[in-house]
Amino acid sequence: MIVTIKDVAKEANVAPSTVSRVISNSPRISEKTKKRVREVMEQLGYHPNFQARSLAAKSTQAIGVIMPNSAFHAFQNPFFPEVLRGISTNAHTNKYGIYLSTGSTEDEIFEEVTSMVQGRRVDGIVLLYSRVNDKTMKFLQEADFPFTVVGRPDENEERVTYVDNDxxxxxxxxxxxxxxxxxxxxxxxxxxxxxxxxxxxxxxxxxxxxxxxxxxxxxxxxxxxxxxxxxxxxxxxxxxxxxxxxxxxxxxxxxxxxxxxxxxxxxxxxxxxxxxxxxxxxxxxxxxxxxxxxxxxAIYQLGFEAAKCLIEIIKNPDLLPRRITIPTKIIERKSCANNKNIPM
CATH class of the missing domain: 3.40.50.2300 (Response regulator)
Structure with missing residues (x-):
């Protein structure tokens, strides 16, 4: 038997519209009511249909994550799972899903991003690279579509929100x-x-x-x-x-x-x-x-801040572009020594 929003409302003794507002975490609903409704949702095993809600709100509650090459090759480098961990942590907190790119060439990536934007499959995009003369980034700027970059843009950096090291x-x-x-x-x-x-x-x-x-x-x-x-x-x-x-x-x-x-x-x-x-x-x-x-x-932090900035832009498109600089640290180990040919 499928549990509906009406079932939850009846059990919690509230209106269906109140349940809907609890699901969207509306500030108009008291914390006491939110707690009661959420307890009923858990007891009845009710799971909100976020896809239907997204269509109604013209939002997908998903962000696209674009890698410089295919996921198969990218995941061979431990950098990408770690930066994705940062992105997914922030996305999860804000109830966003992640849509990973699969393109393996520059043209395939461009086509996939174009499809994401024009098909409104995501609310915004994180680029995990910054390429010289990148047509994908230019397209996102021209389309005025929310996006952030992990890395310094090749051009027009004052017009792009990006997260990078120095x-x-x-x-x-x-x-x-x-x-x-x-x-x-x-x-x-x-x-x-x-x-x-x-x-x-x-x-x-x-x-x-x-x-x-x-x-x-x-x-x-x-x-x-x-x-x-x-x-x-x-x-x-x-x-x-x-x-x-x-x-x-x-x-x-x-x-x-x-x-x-x-x-x-x-x-x-x-x-x-x-x-x-x-x-x-x-x-x-x-x-x-x-x-x-x-x-x-600080790979994790690069991803976390990139997702944070993107979600802020999605919620407030009028935000001015920002540069977030993530601090770095040299970790000394055993692969270096004094040059034995030079008196020290």
């Missing part, structure tokens, strides 16, 4: 960490220049070198495509340079972990021969051998 500042800091250990031959490994986070981190890296009077060496720049294509070959070529690097700044802990494995095969010791720093402070960075010095970028 990637230039923290990469300058982590590079200076290696410089203070006596390293001058420092490589930047991983990351695609299609994404703003890589551009910002590379700029922070170059800034640290410049201020220390160390020239930037193009040979010490190894991009993500080379690592994905053949990581071992890319690292072997880097370490076989006439003046190989003694320090590596890597884009994330997964890349750092892979590099340590390749270096071990080459009989190059970390940190005795090469020091490595990274980003994200994932669990594997702590349990890697050696454990990896990594920047904790």
């Amino acid at each position: 990637n230039i500042f923290i990469t300058k800091q982590i590079t200076n960490y290696l410089i203070k250990l006596g390293h001058k031959n420092i490589a930047f490994v991983g990351g695609s220049l299609d994404f703003v986070v890589t551009i910002d981190r590379l700029n922070g890296f170059k800034l640290a070198l410049s201020e220390a009077g160390i020239p930037f060496n193009d040979e010490y720049l190894v991009n993500e495509e080379l690592i994905k294509e053949n990581g071992k070959k890319a690292i072997t070529a880097l370490m076989n340079l006439q003046s190989p690097p003694t320090g590596l700044v890597t884009q994330d802990d997964l890349i750092a972990y892979e590099i340590i494995s390749h270096l071990e095969d080459m009989k190059i010791r970390v940190p005795d021969d090469v020091s490595i720093v990274s980003f994200n402070n994932l669990l594997l960075s702590e349990h890697s051998k050696p454990s990896i010095t990594s920047v904790d970028i």
Whole structure:
């Protein structure tokens, strides 16, 4: 037997409209009445039809979460489950569901977002990346559709609400960490220049070198495509340079972990021969051998704040765009040591 809103109203001795207002948590209903109605709902096993309510209110009570590639590939990187944990925590608190993207290419992502917006399948969207010349972000701006971004927008950032770390500042800091250990031959490994986070981190890296009077060496720049294509070959070529690097700044802990494995095969010791720093402070960075010095970028908080900002925009479309900067922290471990070739 299906329990209806009328059944709940009769048992609680209130009008059906009162039950409806309790479900929507209306401030017009006293806490005493809300408690009684909710107890009756639980006793009778009544579950509100939120889909029908959404149609009536022209709201889906769902937010879209767009990843830079398919969920299959994204979930291979522990960053995404953690940022999604932050998003889902805030969404659950505000009674929003999550609609995950499945597109694996830039065009597929664009088509999926277009369908979400035009079909009104979600009330707003969180982009978990910021791509250079991103047509998806431009579409959302032109459609005046609620969205937030995890990452600094490539352009018009003053018109977009986004949540990010200060990637230039923290990469300058982590590079200076290696410089203070006596390293001058420092490589930047991983990351695609299609994404703003890589551009910002590379700029922070170059800034640290410049201020220390160390020239930037193009040979010490190894991009993500080379690592994905053949990581071992890319690292072997880097370490076989006439003046190989003694320090590596890597884009994330997964890349750092892979590099340590390749270096071990080459009989190059970390940190005795090469020091490595990274980003994200994932669990594997702590349990890697050696454990990896990594920047904790507060992944959960990035997701939580992005969802919080989005829901605020959905509820109040006239809010001015904001930048939320999430603090970072360098976690020192055992992957770095003084450069043995430099007197300290």
